[in-house]
Amino acid sequence: MEKFYTLIQKHQLFEKDSTVIVGVSGGPDSLALLHLLVKIKEKWNLKLVAAHVDHMFRGVQSEEEMLFVLDFCREHQITCEAKQIDVTAYATKHNLSSQVASRECRYDFFKEVLDKYESSSLALGHHGDDQIETILMRMVRGSTGKALAGIQLKRKFHNGYIIRPLLGYTKEHILTYCRDQQLMPRFDPSNEKTVYTRNRFRKYVLPFLKKENPLVHERFQYFSETLLEDETYLQVLTKEHMNTVLKRKETSAVEIDIDRFKSLPLPLQRRGIQLILNYLYGNIPTSLSSIHIESLLTLLSQDHPSGSLNYPGGLKVIKSYQNCLFTFEQDEVKEYCFDLEIPSVIILPNGYKITCELIKNDSIESIGNKSFLLNPKTLVGPLIVRTREQGDKIKLKGMNGRKKVKDIFIDEKVPLQSRYSWPIVEDGDGNILWLPGLKKSIFEAENGSVDEYVVLHYKEL
Known part of the structure; x- marks a missing residue:
């Protein structure tokens, strides 16, 4: 996998003499990633730290996976940070789905490990098949902007970056590598359950695309990178123009001038709305989609002087003459x-x-x-x-x-x-x-x- 190291250098995923935290579940993807990094550990003078979370969903089985990761790290002389988290209890307490709760617990733990070892690089094992599934899922869901680019090779996270050096490879590449290197990874049976959207794409859509083009993962990766480049440029333009549109910007409310906003090209209008939503929400709800943005564009283009839309999470968008207000301040004014x-x-x-x-x-x-x-x-x-x-x-x-x-x-x-x-x-x-x-x-x-x-x-x- 010479291409693996070329990709790291081409995209400057990390420098030599770095401390790299590697998220390791014990599955083939993360295990192959850790093994590949071990091979350049001495040459690049890297300090590697494996980070493993036992979500405690599968009792003894998931605990055995944690012990497997610890043993693997001892064998290869790698520092390992492992933690058991009762994700089910966390999900119940915060009223979250098991998947969202797992992600929050896992990434909070990654932040702790990054801080402990003063590292700015978190390496994760997402691969080319994951990229295809992610882009297709987001298209179907109605995502917009950068979200359509899927998984980024390198993106900001906490005090550094998340890096994904395996995006150029398919799942089959990784499984072949594990067999050749006799790594004996563990397999999570939940990855086969079609109750999860991603697994349905993996089982029913991905095989068809691979049959049409065995290198489809490369096409999706090219799409991701070029879309991200275009989107980055358009975002810069949008920010410049939105400064002339904003009338008020507060923690929980943003107001814009409708006439000035409508004078912008439509691609900048869509991205301007997205910027406002990113600012107000912090984390965009998964239930928010392109449909909401198009509904607002329709409202602003109508001749009627007023109207309103209710967005997820209690956000209200109110059109009134030449002003449009985005606000979470829903409290009705009491009579006085x-x-x-x-x-x-x-x-x-x-x-x-x-x-x-x-x-x-x-x-x-x-x-x-x-x-x-x-x-x-x-x-x-x-x-x-x-x-x-x-x-x-x-x-x-x-x-x-x-x-x-x-x-x-x-x-x-x-x-x-x-x-x-x-x-x-x-x-x-x-x-x-x-x-x-x-x-x-x-x-x-x-x-x-x-x-x-x-x-x-x-x-x-």
């Missing part, structure tokens, strides 16, 4: 009703405040929609600041009759998520006096008509 004393300051749940004070006529500055004047002699108290109610109407300045507050929100393009917390000021007779920042009623006093005013101000905190 405050008495507004003269003078006083009220802190509002929407991040604003309303101040109320008595001011002499000669001290009043220009008045816009964020301020409101009242004549203290004709004011009917108490002043109330509250959230909107069904059927709210206001008598607007310069307009006959009354207008629905709901229609004003629509006309002023107030985002849907802001309407429920928007303050409304009314007097003791129940007249709506003012929609702060938006509209005033006919009940506002004329500037200069009296010596003293009650002045209300609407300001951001």
